Amino acid sequence: MIDLRSDTVTKPTAAMKQGMIDAEVGDDVYKEDPTINKLEELAAEKLGKEAALFVTSGTQGNQIAVLTHCVSGNEVLLEKDSHIFYYEGGAISAFAGVQTRTIPSVNGAMNPLEIESAIRGQDIHEPETGLICIENTHNRAGGSVVPKENMKGIYQVASKHHVPVHLDGARLFNAAVASNCSIKNFTQYTTSVQICLSKGLGAPVGSIIAGDHKFITKARKWRKRLGGGLRQAGVLAAPGIIALTQMVERLAIDHENASLLASGIKNVSGLEVVNTVDTNIVLVDVSKKGLNSKEYLERLKENGVLAVPFGPSLIRFTTHYDVSKEQVQKALATLNTIH
Numbered sequence: 001m002i003d004l005r006s007d008t009v010t011k012p013t014a015a016m017k018q019g020m021i022d023a024e025v026g027d028d029v030y031k032e033d034p035t036i037n038k039l040e041e042l043a044a045e046k047l048g049k050e051a052a053l054f055v056t057s058g059t060q061g062n063q064i065a066v067l068t069h070c071v072s073g074n075e076v077l078l079e080k081d082s083h084i085f086y087y088e089g090g091a092i093s094a095f096a097g098v099q100t101r102t103i104p105s106v107n108g109a110m111n112p113l114e115i116e117s118a119i120r121g122q123d124i125h126e127p128e129t130g131l132i133c134i135e136n137t138h139n140r141a142g143g144s145v146v147p148k149e150n151m152k153g154i155y156q157v158a159s160k161h162h163v164p165v166h167l168d169g170a171r172l173f174n175a176a177v178a179s180n181c182s183i184k185n186f187t188q189y190t191t192s193v194q195i196c197l198s199k200g201l202g203a204p205v206g207s208i209i210a211g212d213h214k215f216i217t218k219a220r221k222w223r224k225r226l227g228g229g230l231r232q233a234g235v236l237a238a239p240g241i242i243a244l245t246q247m248v249e250r251l252a253i254d255h256e257n258a259s260l261l262a263s264g265i266k267n268v269s270g271l272e273v274v275n276t277v278d279t280n281i282v283l284v285d286v287s288k289k290g291l292n293s294k295e296y297l298e299r300l301k302e303n304g305v306l307a308v309p310f311g312p313s314l315i316r317f318t319t320h321y322d323v324s325k326e327q328v329q330k331a332l333a334t335l336n337t338i339h
């Protein structure tokens, strides 16, 4: 099977597995796991923040950030197709007791003026705006890079109104590599940031959230309340260290493979690439094949290629560490055989 469903399917490298075996461990609830401490220090430095916290997933990281920034009854401004809104099971309301107010975007970039006009709280009838969330790269926009200038504009508006900004940076390293710039160019315009170790960076488990010391202290308590207190989890932090130190630059290969896939699909009749391929995601409209996305994916699976539905006639291909250029070329040959 050529698995293009998601970069979440990446398996740990041999170096990561060896690191897991060799990891020095301790009880992280007492902050005594040296490998987790090393990962958190490394991540904080790379993200340009005072402190960081190792969490079990991007969803947990995002939800802990909302719980830490907000109080129940707050309103959270976020992009209308963002992961926090679209894919986290309503956790933002279930756990934090906040309401969401979605903002449209162009390829994930929301208009700072539209955000400013949505900020509320002065009137007795209104909820206070507790948080503004950005997503970069933007998954449902096709892995688009949200320009740092746009993030700067949003951060300036948020700061003027004393509202924190949380960045869902599940694929932020993809944005930095695609933009050929330091990740701090993006994180400088955030109060807190979540990055995934377990997607394109290849770690088996986990994410990092980062912010100032006060934020991370509160976030650590929220993680404990959610049953996320880790014990000898250095065995999982070790591959995370390798992810941050050895797996970033190679994301460019995933981007090249996505561009190769997209340009090949342009020659397949009945298929239409609908996103500008900034990073490792290709969105394809299959409606001209006379099939819906689920039917088309079934045909694909029968022929050894996996992808995911992204709408009634839209499918998503995601390139990653475990799919080679040759496998992308094989997948293209398969796409040419499906009618």
Ligand SMILES: Cc1ncc(COP(=O)(O)O)c(CN[C@H](C(=O)O)[C@H](C)O)c1O
Pocket (backbone or CB within 6 Å): 005, 006, 007, 008, 056, 057, 058, 059, 060, 083, 084, 087, 135, 137, 138, 139, 168, 170, 171, 196, 198, 207
């Ligand atoms: C932008 C963004 N933020 C957060 C998350 C959540 O990360 P996890 O909870 O899966 O670790 C994801 C995962 N995205 C997954 C995928 O793309 O296959 C699915 C949709 O949940 C994400 O794309």
